[in-house]
Amino acid sequence: MGLLSSTVSVTRYKVEGKIEEPILDTIAKGLKENVIKDVDEDISEKKVGWTSFENPFMPDFRGSSFVIGTHMVFSLRIDKKAIPQKTIRKHYAIEAAKRLTESERQFLTRDEKKIVKDHVTDTLMLRIPSTPHLYDLIWDYDSSSLCFFSNLKSANEELETLFLQSFQLSLIRLFPFTLADLTMGLSDGERDNLAKLSPTNFTG
Amino acid sequence: MLDISVAFNRYKFLGYEFLTWLWFLIENEQNTINEIVQEPMSLEIGNRIVLENLRKEVLESITIQGDDAGLEEGIMALRKGAVVTEINLVYKGNDFESNFTVKGEGLSISGLKVPQSGHVESRKDMEGAVIEKVYLYNRVLQLTDSLFKQFIRLRGSNDWLSKVVPRIRQWIHS
Secondary structure, eight states: OOTTSSSEEEEEEEEESOOOSSHHHHHHHHHHHTBOOOOTTSOOSEEEEEEESSOTTSOOOOTTTTEETTEEEEEEEEEEOOOOHHHHHHHHHHHHHHHHHHHTOSOOOHHHHHHHHHHHHHHHHHHSOOEEEEEEEEEETTTTEEEESOOOHHHHHHHHHHHHHHHSOEEEEOOHHHHHHHHSOOOHHHHHHHHHOOOOOSOO | OOOHHHHHHHTHHHHHHHHHHHHHHHHHOHHHHHHHHTSSEEEEEEEEEEEEETTSSSOEEEEEESTTOOOHHHHHHHHTTOEEEEEEEEEEETTEEEEEEEETTTTEEEEEEOOOOOOOOSHHHHHHHHHHHHHHHHHHHHHHHHHHHHHHHHHTSTHIIIIIHHHHHHHHHO
């Protein structure tokens, strides 16, 4: 979901740790090394990588192209290919029949069936285009905060994994406990109290 | 710190209690909200509120939805031990209006609408639009942060059980 969309969803993170100077060069390196790779000429079902916010289908992280104001703005892109099971079944039936005719046999062994199915799936994967999914993020390095514009569990998990892999920094998702514990400036005593809390009975 | 997934599950009740307290404030103590936020503004319940009764063996969920929906069933659910798990809010300030939904368990924001930014035709326009959107989103996040911070301070104090909870009970049973 795009941060300029009329309606957005936001998941917030605290970025744990600092990266080596010069910061922008290090971030650009992490982005370039983990840029989205083209999945269309590949048998992979899914590719995950960074892309440019401004030009998500021709990523370019040269210079400070990913910096807007005091924020770093770029996007997570997940390209997926999905082949309907009925399509796989159809092509499997055709391919299996062809092999039986060629070998003049009545049946394929279990291993042969698996080989045929894998071959059909790989061939179809090469033929069908992927569907790109874009999720923007805003990273305020100075305040160690990051807003990710999606609440989708799978997208957030991909973000956390790729961010760590790219920048060697952990993302801590901000939910009630972490928001209170890490961002509210509570004293040690208040943090101890927080950990001891249990649910309130509002009904009396 | 606790393992993240353990902390998420063990303390998600804090998010539910926060939203329940917030509903109480909106209905009964708007001036407290203004004092916390320190700006002339109003906060109203929007078109959706979800309550869940987590004290029963089988989860009971009540969703009240619609622009003019009455909230009486929500109060009934609170009387039976439910808490607010999701709430849609309308935040109005000077030259600013925003509508968004907060989910209690993660305090994630969804359906966030802020005033439209200008039409984007060039990179300069795009940068301006991003900066403006970041500012507008931050206003909403600062609002929820301020309210949550006040809730957390209150929740860990003696005032929670001695003053706040009795007022919420009175509201629920009035």
